[in-house]
Amino acid sequence: MTDGPRYRLILFGPPGVGKGTQARLLQQRLGICSIATGDLLRDEVARKTDLGLQAARFMEAGSLVPDEVVIGMVKGRIRAQGGCGAGFILDGFPRTVAQAEALRAADIGIDLVVYLRVSEEAIIRRLTGRKICPSCGRVFHVEYAPPADGAHCDSCSAALITREDDQEATVRARLRVYEEKTAPLVRYYREQGLLATVDGMQEPEHVLQDILTVLRQTRTES
Ligand code: AP5
Numbered sequence: 371m372t373d374g375p376r377y378r379l380i381l382f383g384p385p386g387v388g389k390g391t392q393a394r395l396l397q398q399r400l401g402i403c404s405i406a407t408g409d410l411l412r413d414e415v416a417r418k419t420d421l422g423l424q425a426a427r428f429m430e431a432g433s434l435v436p437d438e439v440v441i442g443m444v445k446g447r448i449r450a451q452g453g454c455g456a457g458f459i460l461d462g463f464p465r466t467v468a469q470a471e472a473l474r475a476a477d478i479g480i481d482l483v484v485y486l487r488v489s490e491e492a493i494i495r496r497l498t499g500r501k502i503c504p505s506c507g508r509v510f511h512v513e514y515a516p517p518a519d520g521a522h523c524d525s526c527s528a529a530l531i532t533r534e535d536d537q538e539a540t541v542r543a544r545l546r547v548y549e550e551k552t553a554p555l556v557r558y559y560r561e562q563g564l565l566a567t568v569d570g571m572q573e574p575e576h577v578l579q580d581i582l583t584v585l586r587q588t589r590t591e592s
Contacts, residue, residue: 377481380480380482385548387493389406392574402459405461407440441469444463464555482564482584495513498537504531505528
């Protein structure tokens with residue numbers, strides 16, 4: 371690993387593999403910042419900014435927001451989080467080779483790309499059962515991580531909602547987009563020696579332990 375931030379990590383994989391769940395656990399465990407492009411875009415949409423108005427129609431259809439929009443947003447956020455001494459996690463970025471190349475061109479180094487693997491059947495179950503808190507962003511699942519009262523956030527008591535793009539037809543569209551536009555990054559990062567595959571089918575805490583093991587190995591080897 372190089373000088374500077376201690377962890378510079380990409381959480382990678384198709385929709386619903388648990389990137390957001392693991393980002394939150396890693397944040398708590400390592401004191402590390404998480405930059406989730408989906409969350410940033412949903413915030414822009416909710417605030418009806420120009421960027422949000424541009425992004426909304428792509429997100430509703432399960433397509434990718436254009437590269438130039440997302441790249442500008444992420445670079446700005448990484449710079450703004452320069453004080454995040456323990457490093458950062460990128461969740462949901464990059465999603466195309468052009469986005470990965472933009473990271474490289476901006477000289478934003480990455481130490482490890484964690485590729486979470488989950489079966490397609492499990493992904494559909496996870497996303498169609500997901501509930502999110504519109505207030506604090508906490509993620510639940512009707513079966514695997516239910517809220518205590520079945521309807522409200524355990525952290526802040528807001529009424530939970532279902533994401534627009536978690537309808538089954540849109541989930542399937544997102545999976546097709548992933549295969550076409552994002553899956554080529556597996557090879558891209560493998561060829562750079564940065565890719566580590568982790569079994570995402572386990573309980574979240576076990577997935578976390580495997581990620582921490584890979585992180586430790588990366589730090590020992592560098
Ligand atoms: P984004 O919000 O990034 O969505 P995504 O990548 O499709 O990922 P998700 O948030 O759906 O899933 P996740 O992997 O984080 O899973 P989670 O932890 O929530 O992007 C949304 C849209 O924004 C895109 O479609 C696109 O339009 C746009 N966008 C974003 N980034 C972009 C980019 N870079 N370029 C262009 N466009 C971009 O878990 C899912 C569920 O499973 C939860 O209910 C959770 O409780 C449960 N769960 C998690 N882990 C486990 C486990 N181990 N066992 C059982 N259940 C589990």
